[in-house]
Amino acid sequence: MARKALDWHQPVLLQEVLEYLQPRKRRRYLDATLGGGGYSYEIHRQGGLVLSLDWDPSIVVLAKKRYSCPNASWRLRVGNFARLATFCQEENFCPLSGIIFDLGLSRMHYQMRRGFSFKETAPLDMRLNPHLQETAADLIRRLPEKQLAVFLERLAQEKYAREIAQALKKTIRKTVSAKEVAKAIVDIYYRHGEQPKLHPATKTFLALRMMVNREEKNLSAGLAASLWVLHSRGRLLVISFHSGEDRIVKAFFRQQEGKRKLKILTKQPIYPSERELKVNYLSRSARMRVAEKI
């Protein structure tokens, strides 16, 4: 049977990203989260030199095929953006005029059978990079129930954290399938007579993914490293998708503004337009903050 074509990632806030980044010919830009390559492609098309990173090797393979790159003016690299300063140095690609972070997962990730989607019978893996040793299923097995509950509450504000932690420990003894794990969470919500608009497993899956991929730690390290490679008046754009990420970005921008290292250009975050919300459901929780290096 022929394999279904991948539903490709549609970039969010693309116009707004280009307005703030203002790509110029022969200037250097880092796309710290390549994904479907939407921003990299456009910056390159407008004459910018681009280095694109993605921690997921399969994403880099897909992008190379789709765009017939790399070439002299658009390079791609597998790597964690926490180490972006090292990559820029190794590629002799600094100082930079702009950096864009578009956090989280691409649309392709939900079709890769790696346990990111609630509908998958695939194992609950959730690693972005195969070199990470622990899958989400391993993590549920290793963590004590109480600690798991604390993480679910802290990372995703899950109100049934304790019950869910208990159910996760129990379910993971019988199965590692993402679908079965999601169902156990749905059952808890139903027992409480709730049918939330978002799938009941959304918060738990988010928290597990964040733990497996150490997302908070990587984001903090990536933001700090950006200051090393941006040139004066270079711009830092960050698109986040939940309040945990946004808090880290907001606090970093404020702290660096206090030290006179950054000037914040967006007093309030930029949200997608009504029009974009209608055509791209993945944009529904996106918000962008921008700052300029002083």
Ligand SMILES: C[S@@+](CC[C@H](N)C(=O)[O-])C[C@H]1O[C@@H](n2cnc3c(N)ncnc32)[C@H](O)[C@@H]1O
């Ligand atoms: C929302 S997608 C980016 C979409 C892209 N801007 C586009 O328009 O197609 C986020 C990407 O960041 C990657 N990613 C997540 N954490 C990363 C990290 N620490 N370092 C590098 N890439 C990361 C994911 O693998 C994913 O492909």
